[in-house]
Amino acid sequence: MYSEKFTETIHACRFCFMCRHLSPVGNVTYRESDTPRGRALMLDKVLQQPQLLENPDFQSTIYDAELSAACRTHCVSHFDEAGLLLAARRDIVESEKVPASIRQVADSIKALPLTVKGEAKAELIYYVDRYTERHQPEIAVAMEKILKSAGIRFQMISGADTGKALSVLGYWNDAKEAATNFARMARSGEQKLVITSCPASYDSLKNDFPKYGIDLGKELEVLHTSEFLQRLVRTSQLPLGPLAIQSVFPLASDFLKNYNAGFKAHEELATLAGVTLLPFGFNREESYTAGEGGVVMDELNPRLVSKLVQHVFEQIDNPEQDTLLVLSPYTKYVLTKFAPKKIQLTTVEELIAARIKE
Amino acid sequence: MSNNLTTIMESSRLAGRSYVDAMIRSELTDAVGADYVSSNAADQLGHSIDYYWIPEMWHDRGRENPKAQYIVHPGSAEEVAKVLRIANNYRIPVTPWGGGSGSQGGALPMYGGIILDTKRMNKVINIDTEALTVTVETGMNAQHMEWAVEKKGFSTMHFPASIACATIGGFLAHRGTGVLSTKYGKIEDMVMSIEVVTPEGEIINTLPVPRHASGPDLTQLYLGSEGTLGVITKVTLKIHPIPQCRKFHAFLFKDMHQAMTAGANIMRSRLRPCVIRLYDEPETARLIKRVLGLDKQGAYLVFGFDGFESVVNLEMAEAIRICQRENPEDLGEEMGQAWWDHRYKFFYPPYMFHMPQAFGTLDTVATFANIEKVYWAMKNVVNQNFPEAAFIGHYSHWYEWGCMLYARFIVENPPRDPEEATAYYNRIWDMAIRAAIANGGVINEHHGVGLKLGRLMKDLYGPAFKVLADIKKVMDPNNIMNPGKMGFRGV
Ligand SMILES: Cc1cc2nc3c(=O)[nH]c(=O)nc-3n(C[C@H](O)[C@H](O)[C@H](O)COP(=O)(O)OP(=O)(O)OC[C@H]3O[C@@H](n4cnc5c(N)ncnc54)[C@H](O)[C@@H]3O)c2cc1C
Ligand code: SF4
Numbered sequence: 001m002y003s004e005k006f007t008e009t010i011h012a013c014r015f016c017f018m019c020r021h022l023s024p025v026g027n028v029t030y031r032e033s034d035t036p037r038g039r040a041l042m043l044d045k046v047l048q049q050p051q052l053l054e055n056p057d058f059q060s061t062i063y064d065a066e067l068s069a070a071c072r073t074h075c076v077s078h079f080d081e082a083g084l085l086l087a088a089r090r091d092i093v094e095s096e097k098v099p100a101s102i103r104q105v106a107d108s109i110k111a112l113p114l115t116v117k118g119e120a121k122a123e124l125i126y127y128v129d130r131y132t133e134r135h136q137p138e139i140a141v142a143m144e145k146i147l148k149s150a151g152i153r154f155q156m157i158s159g160a161d162t163g164k165a166l167s168v169l170g171y172w173n174d175a176k177e178a179a180t181n182f183a184r185m186a187r188s189g190e191q192k193l194v195i196t197s198c199p200a201s202y203d204s205l206k207n208d209f210p211k212y213g214i215d216l217g218k219e220l221e222v223l224h225t226s227e228f229l230q231r232l233v234r235t236s237q238l239p240l241g242p243l244a245i246q247s248v249f250p251l252a253s254d255f256l257k258n259y260n261a262g263f264k265a266h267e268e269l270a271t272l273a274g275v276t277l278l279p280f281g282f283n284r285e286e287s288y289t290a291g292e293g294g295v296v297m298d299e300l301n302p303r304l305v306s307k308l309v310q311h312v313f314e315q316i317d318n319p320e321q322d323t324l325l326v327l328s329p330y331t332k333y334v335l336t337k338f339a340p341k342k343i344q345l346t347t348v349e350e351l352i353a354a355r356i357k358e
Numbered sequence: 359m360s361n362n363l364t365t366i367m368e369s370s371r372l373a374g375r376s377y378v379d380a381m382i383r384s385e386l387t388d389a390v391g392a393d394y395v396s397s398n399a400a401d402q403l404g405h406s407i408d409y410y411w412i413p414e415m416w417h418d419r420g421r422e423n424p425k426a427q428y429i430v431h432p433g434s435a436e437e438v439a440k441v442l443r444i445a446n447n448y449r450i451p452v453t454p455w456g457g458g459s460g461s462q463g464g465a466l467p468m469y470g471g472i473i474l475d476t477k478r479m480n481k482v483i484n485i486d487t488e489a490l491t492v493t494v495e496t497g498m499n500a501q502h503m504e505w506a507v508e509k510k511g512f513s514t515m516h517f518p519a520s521i522a523c524a525t526i527g528g529f530l531a532h533r534g535t536g537v538l539s540t541k542y543g544k545i546e547d548m549v550m551s552i553e554v555v556t557p558e559g560e561i562i563n564t565l566p567v568p569r570h571a572s573g574p575d576l577t578q579l580y581l582g583s584e585g586t587l588g589v590i591t592k593v594t595l596k597i598h599p600i601p602q603c604r605k606f607h608a609f610l611f612k613d614m615h616q617a618m619t620a621g622a623n624i625m626r627s628r629l630r631p632c633v634i635r636l637y638d639e640p641e642t643a644r645l646i647k648r649v650l651g652l653d654k655q656g657a658y659l660v661f662g663f664d665g666f667e668s669v670v671n672l673e674m675a676e677a678i679r680i681c682q683r684e685n686p687e688d689l690g691e692e693m694g695q696a697w698w699d700h701r702y703k704f705f706y707p708p709y710m711f712h713m714p715q716a717f718g719t720l721d722t723v724a725t726f727a728n729i730e731k732v733y734w735a736m737k738n739v740v741n742q743n744f745p746e747a748a749f750i751g752h753y754s755h756w757y758e759w760g761c762m763l764y765a766r767f768i769v770e771n772p773p774r775d776p777e778e779a780t781a782y783y784n785r786i787w788d789m790a791i792r793a794a795i796a797n798g799g800v801i802n803e804h805h806g807v808g809l810k811l812g813r814l815m816k817d818l819y820g821p822a823f824k825v826l827a828d829i830k831k832v833m834d835p836n837n838i839m840n841p842g843k844m845g846f847r848g849v
Contacts, residue, residue, distance in 0.1 A: 012707035015407070015414050017459045017523030021501045030431045030477035030497075031396070032404030032458060041407065041417070042400050048420050057399040076706040282505040 001050065002087035002094075003043055009079045010047065013040035019071035024287050025064055028307040033061045036071045036081040043088055053088070054097045062088050063102060063300055066308070067168065067293035069258035074285055082258075082293065089170030098170065105299045106169050109161050114181060118155035120189045125220075127182075127205075128158035129198035130165075131329035135336075139197050139329055142353035143225060149356045150237045157185060163212070164204035168295045176212040179204070183214045193221050195228045197349060199255035199328050200295045207259065224256060226327065226348045227265040233272045233352070240273070244354040245323055247276035248346060251312070252284075253327035254293040266327055266348055273352065280324065281315040288312045289331045290338075298334050309338035319343055325351065379427065382448060386430050386472070389440035394431040394478065401429050405455060405473045409523075410463035410810055411718060412780055418713045419776040426453065426467035431478040435553060435561045435591040438474065442589070443559035445472055445838045451849055453840050454585035456497065456525030460532060461719060462808025464584045468842055469849045476527050479591060482506045491550055493594040496527030512597040515542035515632075519705045530590050532806035533582040537701060540625075540756045541632035541664070542598065544804065546581045553592035554580055557834035561591070579829070584806055585840040587833050604632065604664035605674055606694025609686035610656040614638045615730065617657040618753070620681040622726045624661065625756050627680060629673050634661040634756045635697070638733070641750035641766075649700050649709060652693065659686070660697045716772035716783055720790050721803045725760035728798030729753070733763055735793040740767050744786055755803065762803040765790075792817060807844045815845030 003010070013036050020026060026034040033042060042061060046052045053059070062085060069082040092098050098106075112130075126147065132139045140156070147154045162182045167175035186194055194216070196202050205222040209215070216222060223231075232238050248270070256263040270277050281288055290308040291297035298305045312335065316322055323344040326332040332345050379397070386395045406423035407413040413423045432438045445452045451471035458465050467473050476497035483493040485507065492507050492514065501522040504514050517536040518529065528534070530552065535544040542548065551564045564577040580590060611617035617636045624631060637646055642658040652658065661677055663670045682688075703709055711717040724732045733751060740749045744767070751765035767786055773779045791801055791814050801811050801818050816823050823845065830846050831837075842848030 011712070014417075015409070015712070016707055016710075017409065017457060017520065018702070018706050019522065020457065021499045021522040027499075030394075030475055031398075031401050031429075032455075032475075033398070033400035035404070038400070038404035041403055044417070045403060055399055057401075061398075061400040076703050077708060079707070282502075282509045 001047075001091045003084060003091050004047065006080065006084040006087055007047065009081060009084045010040045010044045012077065012079045013037055013081055014044045019074045022070040022074055022286055024066045024068055024070070024291070024308055024311070025304065028311050029304070034064065039065060039081065039085060043084060046088070053092055053095065056099070059092060059097075059099055062092065063099070064304055065294070066287070066291045066297065068254040068287035068289065069293060070254070070285060070287045073258045073261070086168065086170070089168070090172050091170075093170035093172075102169055102300065105296060106166060106171050106174070109165050109296070110174055110178075112160040114157060114160040114185055116155060116157050116185060119153050120155065122153040122155040122189060122191055124152065124154050124193040124195060125186055125189070125191050126154050126156050127162065127194055127196040127198070127201055128156055129196060129201045129329055130161065131333045132197055133158045135333040136329045139332070139347050139349050142347070142349035143197060145353045145356060146229070146232070146238065146349065149239070150232055155189060155191065157182070162201045162204040163208060164200045165295045167204070167208060175208070179209055179212050179214055183209065183216055186216070187219055191220065193223065193228075195223045195225050197225045197329055197347065199224060199253040200292065200330065203255040203259045224263075224265065226269050229348055229352050230265045230269040230272065233269060238352070239357045240352075240355045241357040242355070243274055245275065245346065245351065247278050248323045248325035248351070249278050249280040249316075250325040251280055251288045251327065251331060253331070254287050254289050256327060258287070258293075266325070269348060270325075273355070275351065277325070288315065289328060290334045292328045292330050295330070298330075298337070302338075305334050306338040309334055310340065313339050313341070313343065316343065382444070382450070383428060385444050386428055386441065389444060390430050390432045390437045394433070396429045397427060402426060405429055405458065405467065405475070408458045408463060408465045409461040410466065410808070411716060411783065412463065412810075413466060414713065415716070415779055416776055419774070419779075421776055424466065424468050424470060426473035427470050429473045429475055431475045433478045435555050438555040438589050438591055439559040439561055441472065441474055442555060442557060442838070446558060446836050449836055449838065451841050452838050454527070454531070454589050456528030456531070457499065457520070457523050459520045459523035460528060460806060460808060462532075462806045462810040464532065464806055464808030464840070464843055466809060468809060474589060476525055476589070476591075483592070485510050485512070485597070487512075490597050490599075491594050492597050493592065494526060496530065496590050496593055497525050500524055500526050500529060507597050508600070511600065513600050514548070514595060515598050516545065516548060516595075519702055526593060526595075527590050530581055530593060531584045533804060535755055535804040537754075538632045540634055541630050544755070546578065548595045549577055549581065550594040550596065552577055552580060552590050552594075554588045554590050556588045557836070557839045566594075582806065584808060584844055586830055586844055586846055588839060601664035601666075603667045603670055604662055604698075605670050605691065606660055606662040606698050607674060607678060607691055608658065608660040608689040608694040608697060609681050610642075610652070610654055610658055610689055611684060611686040612656055614657040614733075616684040616686070617659040618730060620684050620686070621659060621661075621753065621756065621761065623680045623683070624677050625758055625761075627676065628758070629677055630663070631661045631673070631677060631756070632664045634761075635659070635752055635754055637752040638750060640748065641752050644750055645704060649703050650693065650696050652689070654687075656687070658689075660694045662694065662698065711766075711768055714771060716769040716779065718767055718783070718787060719805060720765040720767065720787070720794070721762060721805055722765070722794045722799035722801070723755075723760060723762040723803040724797070724799045729760055729763060731797045732794050732799040733765065735797045736765055736790045739789045739793040740786065743789055744769065746770070747786065763799070787811070788814070809843055812843055812845035
């Protein structure tokens with residue numbers, strides 16, 4: 001079993017309560033089994049009795065995990081509970097005991113084709129993830145506007161997954177295949193750079209691809225759009241007009257913050273652009289992404305995601321006035337869809353695009 | 359629980375879920391909502407182990423711990439009341455569960471029944487910036503409460519090592535304490551008033567202020583009652599302005615006795631340190647070395663003051679002068695600050711003790727005249743009877759009259775067989791705690807009694823225990839609230 005490789009994590013976490021306060025799902029379901037301790041305890045039981053991996057209660061708990069990895073960042077020893085759950089999901093899939101609902105989501109992702117738009121001789125590839133493409137097209141529209149205004153030739157790849165959603169669902173082999181397809185297409189032109197607005201895809205390109213043996217980095221640099229925009233603004237490649245929004249409350253991304261430690265590009269970009277970042281919620285450790293780490297959580301358990309959104313909503317001091325800077329298209333989508341009242345949301349792409357002189 | 363119902367529930371459990379389960383579940387669902395009643399196997403497992411070593415060991419050895427049939431998450435005192443009325447009607451045991459971080463087995467559903475998990479009651483109700491109080495629901499995580507209060511520019515000053523692990527209700531139920539207790543008090547000193555749901559499902563409030571001459575103090579009766587007398591659902595606590603500064607200083611004394619003299623002298627001088635912590639020689643060599651990198655023989659003592667900087671500087675200078683009388687090695691501010699910065703690190707794996715080790719925190723409290731006697735009595739009894747056990751200790755919470763001893767025993771390889779391990783573990787506790795009681799100590803200072811130490815309550819209280827048992831009988835006639843804990847009658 002893959003989860004056996006995480007025995008040290010299981011043994012550390014199974015009786016440890018030290019990061020339970022940062023468990024987004026636990027904080028809205030109130031269930032002990034939705035905390036790092038509860039999950040480790042459960043997977044310890046599975047190590048003792050492997051047939052329990054088929055238990056529907058255990059399976060649903062494993063798939064309800066939001067994988068924010070806030071606990072790993074918080075933990076003084078950085079035990080990898082998110083990695084443990086991913087391994088358990090892979091065990092479920094590879095033992096062919098995967099719940100039908102999960103299989104359906106995976107099948108629908110596998111069926112998506114990759115599509116390419118734009119010039120083959122472009123300078124960069126802009127990868128448009130599923131949430132941007134289907135639900136938040138304004139993010140891509142803003143990015144296109146920025147690229148055109150900066151005079152950058154670009155190609156857009158969209159449609160299929162880079163492999164992230166599949167790997168998070170436990171379909172490691174299919175994820176690898178999706179990643180290989182993506183790499184083949186991305187390498188077919190002369191581009192030197194891939195950018196994406198989606199932190200999950202960014203993490204996949206940067207950190208998962210090497211695990212599949214795909215070294216994209218040698219040929220193509222990977223940047224999140226906030227890093228790319230920071231470069232553009234720093235090097236004055238964009239003619240920026242006056243500020244439309246003076247201050248925003250950033251919602252840190254799980255993938256950028258907890259999977260790519262030290263990621264600060266959006267903060268530096270805000271400083272360069274003269275936008276003040278105000279602290280959101282009552283602490284800087286909790287994940288306020290409403291399940292971004294789960295990548296497709298809204299498809300797995302929309303009821304749970306609506307509770308996560310409600311929790312984020314309750315942290316907004318003044319919903320009519322405050323603008324939240326969202327770093328993930330997934331989060332923007334679920335906050336738009338599930339919040340009890342309209343929330344003012346923006347992204348780095350929209351923030352910068354709004355300042356471009358026409 | 360009546361024998362009849364026990365039999366019905368037991369046989370229904372053996373036969374799988376039957377209509378009896380389904381009927382009771384319907385009533386509970388009606389009380390708290392479908393999302394908040396669970397008999398899910400993952401939840402039952404999560405709620406079958408708290409921070410008590412025995413259930414951890416039991417699990418580690420592949421055994422099954424007792425599990426609750428229903429886990430309910432009421433969202434208000436009214437919903438708690440409904441659950442307790444149902445439980446009374448069917449005589450089902452109810453075990454309140456906050457964060458499950460208690461080390462005494464207090465939240466374990468030893469007779470099955472209902473786990474009443476309080477975490478859904480997690481709202482801040484009011485922050486009063488005139489009286490400087492906060493009113494919260496008691497299922498709130500203590501770290502979340504502190505963050506919410508800090509956002510308004512104040513602090514609860516309740517900083518236990520388990521601040522992120524536990525609910526505020528759990529601290530009230532166990533008379534918990536935080537690292538700054540020496541100045542700001544234990545939780546029982548911080549409480550203004552509480553709301554309680556009685557075992558029979560009535561919602562009551564204690565008086566709005568903690569100082570009065572209007573009869574005995576009902577609030578204090580519930581504090582430390584560990585879910586045996588009802589469910590505490592709301593609390594108003596004192597809060598404090600964030601101090602201008604907090605400073606620390608550390609010394610290394612030749613031995614624990616010299617360090618104790620210095621610590622006691624600071625307290626007798628009536629200076630008001632926010633913290634004093636003194637580690638005995640073995641713990642200095644073991645933990646202080648591991649976490650702070652101090653590789654020296656002796657007893658490490660750290661203290662701190664907070665408040666206005668000018669006052670802190672004066673108090674600090676006086677405390678340093680008091681310590682210097684014993685000729686310690688001055689480790690300076692830096693080694694004091696380092697201790698504060700790493701104060702929670704001790705509790706994370708792998709710094710914390712873990713399986714297969716057997717370990718326990720023998721925490722007790724006594725006057726300055728007795729506390730070292732208690733230390734030596736416990737240490738000797740452990741060393742003499744269990745030479746394989748290490749015994750370490752520190753003194754964490756200091757009062758004008760004495761201090762708390764946080765002693766620990768650690769056994770590297772306890773028996774593998776779980777029954778044998780249980781018997782072995784209990785023998786250490788029985789001997790050590792009886793040694794403490796014989797020398798003026800008590801069962802416990804801030805972790806409570808629970809399942810772990812209930813059997814020793816009669817040793818501690820003598821005939822006075824009957825008064826407690828009678829209170830329990832009157833207040834909980836059907837004995838549904840956390841039966842079998844704190845030495846009270848089981849099912
Ligand atoms: C790493 C670690 C460090 C710790 N450090 C400290 C420390 O510094 N200071 C300290 O005091 N303790 C400490 N503890 C012990 C523990 O955190 C405390 O005992 C805490 O009070 C338990 O709270 P809980 O919410 O987890 O309660 P639980 O463990 O869930 O329950 C404890 C008892 O209280 C009862 N109970 C819970 N909520 C209620 C309620 N609302 N009404 C009535 N009864 C209730 C339960 O039935 C049970 O008997 C530590 C524990 C850990 C794991
Ligand atoms: S990740 Fe670290 S803090 Fe969290 S449960 Fe595991 S060991 Fe404890």
